[in-house]
Amino acid sequence: MFDFTHYLAAKKTVDDRALNRPVLEQLVINLPEQTVAAPLHVLEVAAGIGTMLERLLEWDVLTNVVYTALDQQATYLAEAARRLPQWAAQQGFQVESTSPQQFKLQRAGQYITVNLVAADLFDFMRLAENQGQWDLLIAHAFLDLVDLSVALPQILELLKPNGLYYFTINFDGETILLPQIQWNTEVINNYHWAMNQPQKVGGTRSGRMLFPQLQAAGAQILAAGSSDWVVYPHHNGYLHEEAYFLHCIIDTIEATLHGKTPLNLTAWLAQRHAQIERGELIYIAHQLDFCGISQPPSSIWRGSKNYPLSLGEG
Ligand SMILES: C[S@@+](CC[C@H](N)C(=O)[O-])C[C@H]1O[C@@H](n2cnc3c(N)ncnc32)[C@H](O)[C@@H]1O
Secondary structure: OOOHHHHHHHHHHHHHHHOOHHHHHHHHHHOOOOOOOOOEEEEEEOOOOOHHHHHHHHOOOOOEEEEEEEEOOHHHHHHHHHHHHHHHHHOOOEEEEEEOOEEEEEEOOEEEEEEEEEOOHHHHHHOHHHOOOEEEEEEEOOHHHOOHHHHHHHHHOOEEEEEEEEEEEEEEEEEEEEOOOOOHHHHHHHHHHHHOOOOOOOOOOHHHHHHHHHHHOOOEEEEEEEOOEEEOOEOOEOOOOHHHHHHHHHHHHHHHHOOOOOOOOHHHHHHHHHHHHOOOOEEEEEEEEEEEEOOOOOHHHHHHOOOOOOOOOO
């Protein structure tokens, strides 16, 4: 099996391209003022190795913030603690480590405190002291791994009144692999079927289900849009570390289907890995991004859009 921290690093450039720009724009427009005296309190749940923080600093979205990056895997946060200061120094930040879990990044116009918290999100949410604390809540490539009807209302409780959420890269039911090869349709159908089994949380329709689930949780959607992953060979092959990313995707399909399909996957897997090595494989995954406010909107918007909680297929 692949190295997940390496996968998260390789995924960064794929996500950079994928993130929906009008949704990001709404986030930027609606962010409260950030000053050194009154920094924004940002919580990223399931932050992995911290690539979203890097991105939001690279894109100047965050200027004066206390950024708490939470993940249940201490090893991922250890990787964040290793790579973030190095990355920040390369970007011209002065870096001061105040403890192994906290550092401060400073450059003209930007003052960032980073806290790394190794904890299970559901344990973290049970603590009253964490409720209603955050101006901005980020969940990136995570909400399709949880039961939205249970997790979403609790996650939104973490925000201050009228706090902002930014929920990105939520899988929404399409996995496309090209060129077409034998058994591909069966493999992908089985892969999606396995994701939708009752014992699995999340599932292939998590992206679209955010519309009714956000509404049911009393939140307002400011913007929503596609954030599809599109990975293909350029004239010199795949960009950055995206060949590794693709091998991880094929390994994930293998792991998801292991013992759950009558199909003999060996030939399919070998062909797909070989196509990556030859620079032939094209991969597209359909996903959705959302940005909004934890409180319901004014009556006009709410009355005119009532999303059913059971969205159909297709
Ligand atoms: C697909 S990864 C995404 C990581 C990161 N957001 C990114 O895109 O680079 C999902 C992350 O969710 C974290 N995770 C899963 N369940 C969690 C939980 N209950 N509490 C905290 N983190 C969790 C995993 O450890 C993993 O880092």
